[in-house]
Amino acid sequence: MGGSLVTQRESRISLGVYAVSHAAVDATCAAVFFWAIRTGAIGGATAVYAAVLYNALAFASQPILGLVIDRIDAPRAAGVVGCLTTALAVPIVLVTHALIPALVVAGLGNAVFHLGGGIVSLRHRPGSATAPGIFVAPGAAGLFMGAAVARAGGPLWPFALTLLGLGAGVALFGRARPAPAAAALAGAHARVGGRPGFESAILLVLVVVGLRAFSGGAIGFTWKGAPTLAIALVAAVVLGKALGGAVADRFGLRAVAIGAFLVCLPLLLAGYAAPVAGIAGSLVFNMTMPITLVAIARPLPGHEGFAFGLTCLALFVGAMPVLLGLGVGLTAGPLAAVTLAGAAALAVALTWLEGPRAVRENVATVTTEEAAG
Amino acid sequence: MRRMSMALTGTVLVAAVVLAGALTARADLIAPSQTGTHGPQARVSPGTSQVTGFKLRPVTTPPLAAPPTPGLWVLAAGAAVIVAVGSLSWLVLRRLAATRSAGGPP
Structure with missing residues (x-):
């Protein structure tokens, strides 16, 4: 097929x-x-x-x-x-x-x-x-x-x-x-799948996906109702997701993921009062989305659908409280706590999933060869 | 793998039944609304006014008691789906990890 x-x-x-x-x-x-x-x-x-x-x-x-x-x-x-x-x-x-x-x-x-x-x-x-x-x-x-x-x-x-x-x-x-072919190309990452605790690291990434879904849905920006600002916010979300993957490929998943969480926090906190900061923060916040997806898919070559589905299940878990009206209007304190917890959890998980330098370099080589081909 | 597939199919069916059951139990809320609104509303009882000073003020009954917390039923159904799919996904992940530790195909 x-x-x-x-x-x-x-x-x-x-x-x-x-x-x-x-x-x-x-x-x-x-x-x-x-x-x-x-x-x-x-x-x-x-x-x-x-x-x-x-x-x-x-x-x-x-x-x-x-x-x-x-x-x-x-x-x-x-x-x-x-x-x-x-x-x-x-x-x-x-x-x-x-x-x-x-x-x-x-x-x-x-x-x-x-x-x-x-x-x-x-x-x-x-x-x-x-x-x-x-x-x-x-x-x-x-x-x-x-x-x-x-x-x-x-x-x-x-x-x-x-x-x-x-x-x-x-x-x-x-x-x-x-x-x-995909399985062969990602073979180096597949080795990570055999490391003890691999499934726990995946679970940790999924927790981050859930936390992100919760805070993204519950964040209490009062200005979101204004049409122009709402359009700008959506554009920032789209741009953030689209850029996140490319930037992560350039500088590394872990560096960009942790950097994005730390950069977006002050922007989101300022965003309660200043829409421009909130929009910029949302852009950076959403850059982590393709990163978490690929972090889970990399060690599961040949199971891309399952990997993609896992992130969507985590999305549902994180969105459930918001759907039920719990935690809506997230204030600055809880938002900061959730974001910092997400950054810490992702740092640990990516350190584990990315594996030793040899694995990263092997994958980079394979990916480059594949791109050239 | 065949047993795993059967277990997965069974879980989906169980989760679907739980969700459908929860929704059916609240069929009164699922039926199309005639007014377009659901939920508690303040009602003014006609003809039950009382004189207060020089003004005739209608007596308002307290808002109707809220229906059983919508979140509870939905939370139960949603949690059932999450637990069912999550548990099986966890089993699949562990199986994949075990296969690779043993040097099997990715």
Whole structure:
């Protein structure tokens, strides 16, 4: 399914198609949800139930679905099925006004699509964080756009049509580099998987992902409601995720991750009073996202879907309190504590997962050779 | 690996049943709203006013008691999903680590 002769150029095109589709898939899911709220199909506590149900399907199911997609090695099929399934949620909700079935379909479609795109991005240049950063970044823009259109009373059907077109694009161009080659290229990191405590280090990274999801959702910037500032904030999140991977590839995962946490803290604290600082802090804060993803995927070559799914499960764990309204409006003290704890935990975990210098250099050599080829 | 796959499938089914059960138990909240709103609302009881000084002031009943904390049911369902998927993911991770320690394929 993955295809054995995928050139670097084809892989780049594939990555671009998946990145655009990512925004569209997330936009559609958000649009369906907020359309239901605007039309009164759900509200109050029901919205909380619906949000948890959707997120459980879209995120918490991913480790298991990822294992299945890894096993059958079908990332492109997953991408296509994900686009089409998510698109199906639109006619369901428009025709029947039944949100729960629509959210079930959208959640599963979203999960399957993310796994397809995640695998493609992680195999693009194994061990590198640039491609995963590019793939994940547009999601935030899609969510914002979908919610904004639905809240403003915009139509839903263009989302479905767009996804149908992008599904065709994924079918035509969404080729993944083959898993065996990826496994061979990341072989040096696979050795880390045999070190004692490897799974504990992975767990520690996942804790950081959860903490980041919690603090990102609960942070109490009172100015977030202003449209212009909200758009700037979303742009910063997108840019941070996209840049984080490239910067980490240049300077190293550990240095950039710890540096980003330490730099973003004063900016976020200042952001309570000064929106510009908060926006800059959010940009730096989100740079850690592709880093944690790659830190988990590197020692699990051949299991990219599972690795991607683990981070999404952690995302769900961190988002649950926010979905239930717990801890919303996070003040400066707890925010500082969470951020510093995240930095410390990530430092320990990455030190372990990155392994000795020999392993890092081996991977760097292999990655360079692969890029040249 | 076959047993692992069966265990994974079983867990997904159990988690789905737990989640569906929790949602069904609160079907009253899932049904489409006629008013577009749910949750506690302050109500003014008509015709039960009392004279206070020179003004006639309507008596407002206290806000309706909140429905059972929405978080509790959802938290239970969400926690069940997290524990189920998390436990199995942990088992898979340990298995992968053990395979590699033994010099098996990555």
